[in-house]
Amino acid sequence: MKRVALILAGLLALVVILAGVVYVAFTGPGDIPPASRDLANLSREDRAQMEEAGEYVARAGDCVACHKSPDGLALAGGTAMETPVGSIFGSNITPSRDHGIADYSADDLYRAMVYGITPDGGHLYPAMPYTSYHAISRADSDALWVWLMAQDPIERPNRPAELIFPFNLRPLVAFWNLIFRSDPPDQPVAGLTGADTGNDPVARGRYLVEVLGHCGECHTPRNLAYARKPDAHLQGTVIEDALAPDITPGALARRGWNAADLEDFLAEGLSPQGVMTFRMFPVLSHSTKYLSPEDVSAVAAYLTEGAPAPAPPAPNDGALTDNAPGHALYLGLCAGCHGAEGQGQPFGSVPLRGNTSAMFDDPLNLVRIIREGIPARHLTGYQRMQEMPAFADRLNDDELAALVNYLRQRWGGHDRALSEEDVAGASG
Amino acid sequence: MSDRMISVTMRINGEKTGPVDLPEDLMLLEYLHEYLNLTGTRYGCGQGVCRACAVIHDGAAGAEPIPACITGVAWANGRSFRTVEGHATRDDDGNVTQLTSVQQAFLDHFSFQCSYCTSGFVAAATALVERLEAAPIAPEDVEDVVLDALNENICRCTGYVRYLEATRDVILNTPGLTRAAVTEENPS
Structure with missing residues (x-):
């Protein structure tokens, strides 16, 4: 017995030593290329130009979405990201000496963005999307650094992550990186700024989607280790209690999207398929509405590359009689704004004929929107949508199921009715 | 259609x-x-x-x-x-004989000018008063509850204050809509 314990202890010690060796030898940051230019000796004009470029990189990378404070201060940190193992809070990335990143060099920022490693060797959680930012060009990272350092410092302490054991042990992230961070980056590195940006819109779109936009962080399903599944890239998943839908070219075409629709959706938050909702609305507010028309087109071109012609399901008016309770509820509670034929109203409510949420297999978003409503949205320019009321108090489970099934059957291309349990139980 | x-x-x-x-x-x-x-x-x-x-x-x-x-x-x-x-009480000929306390309070407080929003405010305030009959609130909560109940009604003339004051007065002056404040001597 004693001998078995000794052997086990020895094995454990061996594992710990091996892990230590692996940690020290293999889990540090990879190569850090030299700075794109002499950042210590920028002329006034060059600095101004880099700040402008850096702001655009920050917009395209949507830093603010996670790094703003809950009370709305850009970059001050504190926005919660909910994961299955606890909450992580965006950090203060203003140039505050006590709480922010004032001491970061341009190399330090690159190391954090690309490898998820802080100047003192600490590991960021992959909630910071460094596995996406992994292929950021050095010129873009440098421009971002110049812009970040030109912002006002905000003296707000960081809020520590609240994760359950063993996920609260940051050094373990090193081993996660060993498996899931592909070094060197396997994505094209032509950036937005600098000399090597290239002219291929699809390549630029790919960089904007895969690297800076980090779309896959929400739209790609994750494995048990919470790493994105490489074989299910952008195929959609439930995250933070909402479905981030499948945005592969084929799936978009099946739901009726073409490149022009995507351009409208990204630039204005609205397209014939619907309006930005849940965590996609902040993406519009902080990021996609600031992209240049050329870049919006590039993103749309990349997301629809090789897609077949859009072929959305045809409206099925059989639902009017097949699901009479759902039809009555639709007329009584929805048609006043969305129209008896699902045509919607400009500046008021989206059309439901062709609505993308009715087409998802998962009813989650539809159920949540009906139950919770949507706040009034100031989208971009003059474009806005009125508040949608919450109907949780008006509909029992039976009625909710009838209404959800009606929308799915009439405009979503679904034949089969979901059960009351499937609908009422839909949640993240 | x-x-x-x-x-x-x-x-x-x-x-x-x-x-x-x-x-x-x-x-x-x-x-x-x-x-x-x-x-x-x-x-x-x-x-x-x-x-x-x-x-x-x-x-x-x-x-x-x-x-x-x-x-x-x-x-x-x-x-x-x-x-x-x-809402109002009427006689057999359909003439109004008695306004409700909410309607009377809106008149007394000069709550409206053009009156386009008034029927909506009467509905919201009346529904609130009836809810409080079933579930009275503490006097110190009246202000917030009134604001919450009338917050969605839009008025373009008077700036809302007189609607809110009128509704608050009705609630505070009608027995049974508020209960005694929760204090150490008077725990709820």
């Missing part, structure tokens, strides 16, 4: 209306205006946002203001509603 018709029955101000065949996508407000000649409920934004069209739905959960402009007769069918015409 749909050419599909449905047979509709509902109670309006305590009176049974119907059965009547109506276009299936008719809104409750249109039914009140065009079929019953009850024109005191107003059409404002047509999107359920301004609440000029609010009427009281007397449902299982008690009195609740709902926007009549976006609520279809398909849902209203079989239910019971009160419009601004139904």
